[in-house]
Amino acid sequence: MAIDTRDRILDVAERMFGERGFPATSLRDITTEAGVNVASVNYHFGSKEALLAEVLERRLKPINERRLELLDAVEARAGDGPPELEAVVRAFLSPPFHSQRVWGEKGPGFLRLVGRIHSETNEEFRATFVKQFDAVFQRFTAALQRALPNLDDADVSWRMLFMVGSMAFTMSWGPTLVSRESGAARDPEDVLESLVLYAAAGMAAPVPAGVPAMAATGR
Amino acid sequence: MAIDTRDRILDVAERMFGERGFPATSLRDITTEAGVNVASVNYHFGSKEALLAEVLERRLKPINERRLELLDAVEARAGDGPPELEAVVRAFLSPPFHSQRVWGEKGPGFLRLVGRIHSETNEEFRATFVKQFDAVFQRFTAALQRALPNLDDADVSWRMLFMVGSMAFTMSWGPTLVSRESGAARDPEDVLESLVLYAAAGMAAPVPAGVPAMAATGR
DNA sequence: GTATGATTGAAACAAGCGTTTGAGCACAGG
DNA sequence: CCTGTGCTCAAACGCTTGTTTCAATCATAC
Secondary structure (H helix, E strand, O other), rough: OOOOHHHHEEEHHHHHHHHOOOOOOOOOHHHHHHHOOHHHHHHOOOEEEEEEEEHHHHHHHHHHHHHHHHHHHHHHHOOOOOOOOHHHHHHHHHHHOOOOOOOOOOHHHHHHHHHOOOHHOOOOHHHHHHHHHHHHHHHHHHHHHOOOOOHHHHHHHHHHHHHHHHHHHHHHHHHHHHHHOOOOOOOOHHHHHHHHHHHHHOOOOOOOOOOOOOOOOOO | OOOOOOHHHHHHHHHHHHHHHHOOHHHHHHHHHOOOOOHHHOOOOOOOOHHHHHHHHHHHHHHHHHHHHHHHHHHHOOOOOOOOOOHHHHHHHHHEEEEEEEEOOOHHHHHHHOOOOOHOOOHHHHHHHHHHHHHHHHHHHHHHHOOOOOHHHHHHHHHHHHHHHOOOOOOHHHHHHHHHHHHHHHOHHHHHHHHHHHHHHOOOOOOOOOOOOOOOOOO
């Protein structure tokens, strides 16, 4: 009856984990909605947690690949010089926004999920999850350091955290904001654009006066 | 034997909700650690969800009061002119950072919790929670609009969302970042300073080229 | 057609959940 | 002294959880 049980489970799980969170979603919720048997989750994936891992990987892998692709292009264009800051930021931020066509009523489920992985899973799971980002983080950290030579490593790391925070939070709450304040309604594409400009400006902010690493001001 | 059962429950619940999340923390986890009986939660608070509400309110109320206090001072200083952007941003961001003396190994538990409220509770609860922020949001939105007259309302709203995202995410992951990369280690006070500069710069970013300030929203 | 291995189904499993119960304790005011 | 109130306790409530079991069914190769 089912086209493909595995995929149906993945789709429903992605949506429900995104909407309600991982611990708050039961396997019976998922399997009922997907029209499959409870046991099939453990048959196909092994456990609830393994299902979560697959849900995440399915979406995250293409996103991170796309990020690196875009960064490659930006760096190629820059040649030996420093890459353009805004382009680097855009290479990082845009793939998740494009990963789902619709910024639906509930938002891109799996990205809401990503935003709260760290709080809903145990330590080991979290570690293997973060590992998926390691390569991306290293590449972008290096690129940003070249684009912002007056920042020390610590500054770049913290500002990347700020940027990721804006992104994750926007994915989570954005749809709520859109539905609450009609004035704020916007295309996801416009929101992405706003976010890129915001993050690029923040990245280029002057370094704290009191704790200089080497240089004084930003752009 | 217990100094005050109520307070012990609140303290332990705050920490555990922060570390593991609301659904993943059982009342028995809390009461065992606190050295009190399971039934005392329902006796003192009525339900698990009511306990969460009180945990949040206990910390959030003073934080939001302090925010408004600081904003009052900033606006008084500005007189009839526009308030200083960085001061407004600082008034918003600093109280949570000061709400707990120590940026411990696990981070300020209750702020990690705040960051994911929306995903771990039902719709009604979320509504009453967001209400606590309404006054603060309105005041700060107004102040930012005066400090950034070239942005339209939608821009200000989105950029506030970006700012809150940076803050929440930093509270959550900051401690992780500090422990992973020794190079990034910093005082919470320094991190706050970085965040303020980052957010102020982001707020002041140019408006998107394609979307003029006065035009109606979507396309 | 029959055999084989992959998949599904209904049912049960033990464990844990939030909540309720009602007896018991401590200690005030009369 | 007794009574009333506030609180704690062990035990049990009914229910849901993730996981397992094992027979039934399916698709495919011989």
